[in-house]
Every structure is written in C-alpha cells, then in structure tokens.
Amino acid sequence: MINSIAVVGGTHGNEMSGIQLIQNWESQGTPERFSNLDITLYKANPAAIAANVRFIEEDLNRQFILSNLSAETSSQEHELAKAINEQLGPKGNSSTDLVIDIHNTTSAMGATLIILAVDEFHTQLARYVKHHMPEANILVEDEKPYLDHGYLCTTGKRGVMIEVGSQPQGVLREDVYLLTQTMAEVLLDFCMAYNANELGEYSECEAFRLGENVSFPLNDAGERTAMIHHGLQDADFAPLLPGMPMFRTFDGKDINWQGDKETYPHFINEAAYHKLDVAFATADRVML
C-alpha cells in the first residue's frame, strides 16, 4: 500500500512549475478524488525559493547520500537535507511510502518521469504513466542502487522525479505548468489504483536508460570552442545517429556524434549544468 505520499516542489528554488503547483494545491486543496491518500505538500528549499536561485550554497538535490546525512553540517543545504530527511525519511527506513519531487529544465524534455529502479512496482508505474499520458517520457537512472543516489526523493521508501521542459529558470510557462500538473495527478491516480488493487494490465512501454554526460569541447584555457548544434538543440529524446552533428564550433565547423550506435540525448543545454560544461546526457532506448 502507498499510504503516505510527499509531493515536493522547490528543491531547486528557481524551478517555478513545481513551486507553483505546491502553492496552488496548498491554497486550493489537492483534487477531491485523492482525498483517500495521505498527501504531504512540501516546499523543500524556502531560502532558495525566496532568492529565486537554484540553491544558496550547494545543490540540495545531491545531498541525500546516506553517509552525508549523518556527517557534520557543511552548508545551508546540507543542514536542510538532514532536516528534510528527519521529516520525510529517514532514508533507508522511511516513514513516507512515495516521494514525488518536481523539477523543470531548460531542455526540451517535455514531461519526463525519472525512475531510479526497474522492479515490478516501477515497471507498473512507468507503463501506467505512458498509457494515461502518452506524450510522457520515461527516464531510467538505475546505474547504481536506489539508496546510493543523492536525490531528495530517495528519502522515501520509493522516490521518483517529475522533470518538465523547456522552461527557463525563474519563469512559469502555462504549457510546462499544465504538463507538470497532469503528470503529478497521473502519479497520484496510479497510487489510488495500486492501493485498490485495480491496476489493469498495460503493455510494455518505451523508456530511456541514462548513459553518460557529454561535455562541451574546450580549449587549453578551459573555454568552450563550440555550442550545441541547431540540429540537436530542442531535440531531446530524438535519436542521434553516428555521424549526425552535435556541436557547431565558433569557427563554423560541425562536430559529429562518433558513437558506434544511435543514442538518445536529453538534458540538452540545461542551464544548471553550465558550470560543469555538460552539454547533454546520452541514453539507450529500452522497453519496460
């Protein structure tokens, strides 16, 4: 049974769609049909929200490593993570059955559900979401065990992330907001059906399994020598075939994808990864 559910916005303080959805559900109430669920609405980083920045000192959504949660406090977000872990967790022995953490991105990823494991529960969940929201993308980050991730949502017995784009930081777009709201409601609908043992049989669905980060090309001084190619920009989750352009250098040359097979880029030109010089992440297409 999924009794207790936390729906979280503002883990990053400049990602407006989740913050606004939590605020609206706080003031208007969650939709009536979810009244049987024990839902906690939560704004994770109030200081970052007030300052309209991703974080004050450190990325909150990388703080929830088990060893980190018992370490001496090193930053505002580290302290916050320990407090959130007491409230929603404790991680590994959690009082919350499901944490849904809402994000948005400058990449054109549409409505993406990020799952951190591929077991029966998450396979059912992914198929349900894809059935009821065919435009959704399913992104699988199961390159390490669930508890080894540093994400806030791992404070729950189970945790997933909603990631919608494209939306600039500090901006709320109606299209992104509505996709966010729809995906949050579909996830809660799933919980209702799961608890009532009324889940149907859904056919297998497409998903993308995270590969690795691809960096911008840099010169010896560490400066970028190229930008995302216009053919790749806004093409998240579309196949990038060997030989297709991924970068355009500032002196006008194309740099092509050299993999031995197609990949499915996402988080293309995400603003928050600017400082890391990450251009995009790769993925393989899989069936769940």
Added chain:
Amino acid sequence: MINSIAVVGGTHGNEMSGIQLIQNWESQGTPERFSNLDITLYKANPAAIAANVRFIEEDLNRQFILSNLSAETSSQEHELAKAINEQLGPKGNSSTDLVIDIHNTTSAMGATLIILAVDEFHTQLARYVKHHMPEANILVEDEKPYLDHGYLCTTGKRGVMIEVGSQPQGVLREDVYLLTQTMAEVLLDFCMAYNANELGEYSECEAFRLGENVSFPLNDAGERTAMIHHGLQDADFAPLLPGMPMFRTFDGKDINWQGDKETYPHFINEAAYHKLDVAFATADRVML
C-alpha cells in the same frame, strides 16, 4: 563620424550570447571588413560573468544615471559603473561615439534593436537595420531624454542595445547567437557606410514605442494568481487586441486585455523581471 565604438557583452553576467560573441571576437578578431573602425571589445561585469548571475549586488544596467555616477559608492556594480564610465564615457562628454550593448532575454523577442532617441541618426540606423535584417524588431524607448536613462550604453555619445530571445539565462543557443552576431555586424556595417557617406535612402520602417509595464495579478498576500496565457506566451510584438486573453488564472479563468486599442506586448515572461512581478511591457506600433 563614428570613430570609436565599444561593443559590450556581459553587462548581465548570465546573458551568454553577448559574452560569447565578445570572447570569440577577442580571440578570432572582428571581421576583416571592419578594420577601419576603432572598436573596443568589452566584458562589462567579470564578477557576475564568473558567478553566472545577472549581477552580484545591483543591476549594472540601471547604474548609469548622471547623479549616481558622482555619488558615493554603494555596491559592487555601482563602483563598476563609475569605472566603466571613466573608460567608455564620461557620460555627457563621452570619448566613445557609439556604445553597442548586447543582451538576451527569455522572451521570444527575436533580434531586437533598442534605440533611446528618434532623431535623424537613429531613424537612419533603424531603417538600415530593418532593410538589411528584415526579421529584426526596432524598439524605441524615448519616453525620457537620452541622458536620463540609467543604461550602460548611455556612456557613449550615442548608445543602443541589442536584445535577442528567447534564450534562458546561463544558456547559449545557436539560433540566438547567430542573430546576435548578425545584428552586431549590421550595426558596424552601418557605421562604415555612415562614415563613408554612402548611406542609401531607405524607406520608412516599422518600430515599437515602449508603453508601460503590466504586472501579474496578485492576491492580498502578494502571491500571483495567474500566469501568462498560452496565447500570449512567445507572441512578443504580435498585436494584442482588446478582449484577447493575456493571463490564465490558477483556477482556470482567462483575464483579457482591457485597453481601448491594440498593443504590442514584449518582454513577455522575462525571467529577470520575475522579482518585480512584471508580466510584459506594452508598446505602440509607429513608423520611423
């Protein structure tokens, strides 16, 4: 004659297209055909660029009010403005004939040239730009005298701004970069033709004269009750007619434009105006 020209990027440290253009021209040189011009390339706010933020303490592009430039220093950007004014100005008696300051916006304003006066020079300039770059928009902010503006570009005898979007803060898009580069080169081509007395006769052109800012609707607690309507989002410089929707409330109602005539919204959903709760600016369509 337009002898000395400053081309400036990074007045806002997270507006990447101007920063990248200045960096590329610094390393590759400005295009050969401009070798007769005395061009200074300038990154205005290195600390904000390094931190990848709009500004550290105060908006640099509001600091260049004459009285402010002789006042006691109150912030990092105020101090910076006084230093820039010594280098490019001094404002009102400037050593620089033209300052071109490059910006970008999260609004879908395409390639926009902002001029601060409508005299013979700026009318010639606007017509030239529109002739050689028909996709450009001309925005006129002449609601007060040139020297009364607080913009960095007013350190020059003449000053204009390039404003291109949509591009998220902290992101470089190839389409926005190329529009920025094209408009900067067209402005320098104009200077070449102006100096050689080889300007042709160009027909009058369309421009938009800034009206006023329109705020998001707020409740008594100061929280937003609506978002930009999907019909208005990304529709910068398209006519908004009386009765057309401009906001969608979070309980699903439309709020319509109540003006007595059409207006031309721009800076729609600009991230930097988030804290001010500015939703967009209005404009009248005029011919120059």
